[in-house]
Amino acid sequence: MSLVTLLPFIVLIGAMFLMTRSAKKKQQAAAQMRNDMQPGTGVRTIGGMYATVKEVHDDTVLLEVAPGVHAVYAKNAIGAVLDDDEYNRIVHGDDALTADGTVVPDDASSLIEADATATTDDSKVDLVKETEAAGADAEDGAEPKDAQSKDGAEAKDGAKDGKADGETGAK
DSSP states (O other): OOHHHHHHHHHHHHHHHHHHHHHHHHHHHHHHHHHHHOOOEEEEEETSEEEEEEOSSSSSEEEEEEETTEEEEEEEGGEEEOOHHHHHHHSEEEEOOOOOOOOSSSSGGSSSHHHHOOOOOOOOOSSSSOOHHHHHHHOOOOOEEEEEBSSBBOOOOOOOOOOTTBBBBOO
């Protein structure tokens, strides 16, 4: 076999080696992060729940998920160990201003002037649903399905009493 034939296999094996090596480094870094947890630090679980570490054991962690509410989790369930500033910002809503002191508004209402856009629209939209009878009369002038004809008989589609068309029925 020539070197040209073996070159794709060598490149493939090299790429697989590099991918497994980087994945192994990530796993080791995550394991080290979990082992370095200490009571009092804020964490995020892989499910997205934020909690405070109360106790660290060999394979488990006791987390305080709410004041006075404790739960035992596996160490593998810890997705990230957060620093105090980030944990307080997320959990307690402590919003520290940026370095230049600017605050970004939540919506665009503060970016436009109220006087320039304040136009009154006197035409009101009627959001009430039309009844079926009014809608059918307005469309084609036909009699609605559930209405009775002039002689008291029910409409052809709505024989509710089990009587044949044209029979009168007392309600």
